Amino acid sequence: MSWIQLRWHLQSDQVAQAEKLLTDHGAVAVVLESLADEVVLEPDPGATPIWQLVRVKAFFHLDLDVAELGAELKQLDPQLHENCEFDFIAEQDWQAALHQHAIDRRFADRLWLLPKSRAADPRPENIACLYLEPGLAFGSGSHPTTRMCLSYLAESVRPGQRILDFGCGSGILAIAAALLGATAVGVDHDDQAVLATTENARFNAVDSDQLQVFNLQDWQRLTEADFVPFDVIAANILAGPLQQLAEHFCALLQPGGRVVLSGILPQQVDSVVEAYPLIDFVKPVIEDDWACLIGIKNS
Numbered sequence: 001m002s003w004i005q006l007r008w009h010l011q012s013d014q015v016a017q018a019e020k021l022l023t024d025h026g027a028v029a030v031v032l033e034s035l036a037d038e039v040v041l042e043p044d045p046g047a048t049p050i051w052q053l054v055r056v057k058a059f060f061h062l063d064l065d066v067a068e069l070g071a072e073l074k075q076l077d078p079q080l081h082e083n084c085e086f087d088f089i090a091e092q093d094w095q096a097a098l099h100q101h102a103i104d105r106r107f108a109d110r111l112w113l114l115p116k117s118r119a120a121d122p123r124p125e126n127i128a129c130l131y132l133e134p135g136l137a138f139g140s141g142s143h144p145t146t147r148m149c150l151s152y153l154a155e156s157v158r159p160g161q162r163i164l165d166f167g168c169g170s171g172i173l174a175i176a177a178a179l180l181g182a183t184a185v186g187v188d189h190d191d192q193a194v195l196a197t198t199e200n201a202r203f204n205a206v207d208s209d210q211l212q213v214f215n216l217q218d219w220q221r222l223t224e225a226d227f228v229p230f231d232v233i234a235a236n237i238l239a240g241p242l243q244q245l246a247e248h249f250c251a252l253l254q255p256g257g258r259v260v261l262s263g264i265l266p267q268q269v270d271s272v273v274e275a276y277p278l279i280d281f282v283k284p285v286i287e288d289d290w291a292c293l294i295g296i297k298n299s
């Protein structure tokens with residue numbers, strides 16, 4: 001099916017009203033993008049911060065009355081003729097387009113990350129296959145911060161180890177660890193992530209003996225009462241929270257246990273290392289301007 005596409009440049013305070021107007025006029029989808037490459041990293045659950053300058057894209061059926069919609073939009077944006085344009089977009093195979101982003105990657109010849117659509121294919125022996133939905137920035141394995149953690153886990157996890165994936169998102173790291181023979185725990189402060197991890201674990205036939213998933217509040221109650229120390233803690237959650245969580249992570253780790261910390265910009269490495277005096281770090285791994293820190297608890 002073909003569509004009419006509208007592209008409109010707006011200030012952040014105009015966006016809510018614009019979205020309503022477009023939806024009221026039958027937009028089947030409204031997409032917001034940053035116009036000036038402003039980066040919003042990891043908002044808190046429920047928070048929806050927006051960029052100062054926004055590109056709004058809306059898609060309409062071909063019977064849209066463009067003149068009527070244009071007249072209404074002009075009331076919200078008097079400079080409409082400069083900020084807005086309509087064009088046609090042709091039929092595309094969206095499913096095929098999505099699968100171009102599908103991940104198909106092996107890690108240390110022990111872990112093979114594949115899209116869910118390949119789950120029915122014959123499975124090779126001697127390599128753990130992890131199936132996830134393609135296309136998401138995080139959690140599908142297409143982001144470098146995730147890939148660096150997966151490489152480390154695939155190289156180092158041994159059967160029987162206890163692994164904590166803090167900030168589990170889709171569960172990719174925890175499920176990978178479980179498929180490599182570890183007993184994993186996934187924790188996230190976002191209930192959607194807890195749900196996604198649980199569903200992805202089920203899809204990959206990882207049961208609750210191999211992987212337990214908690215939201216942050218339940219996890220805090222549990223760890224206050226009782227916990228068994230971990231052999232590995234993996235956390236791909238940005239430098240700020242990694243620094244705040246340093247003491248918690250060190251308390252949860254066995255002497256000689258390891259951390260793999262990701263989501264760090266190269267210029268933030270020193271401040272993260274400083275927050276972990278009990279950990280001896282090796283040289284950071286860098287990929288696509290992201291750093292990943294691997295270290296051993298020294299006491």
Ligand SMILES: C[S@@+](CC[C@H](N)C(=O)[O-])C[C@H]1O[C@@H](n2cnc3c(N)ncnc32)[C@H](O)[C@@H]1O
Binds near residue numbers: 139145172173190
């Ligand atoms: C960048 S994603 C990483 C997801 C996945 N572990 C990966 O490596 O692709 C970060 C995840 O951590 C969660 N998160 C961020 N800060 C957190 C915090 N302070 N406590 C618990 N979860 C947190 C977010 O909700 C999100 O699901």
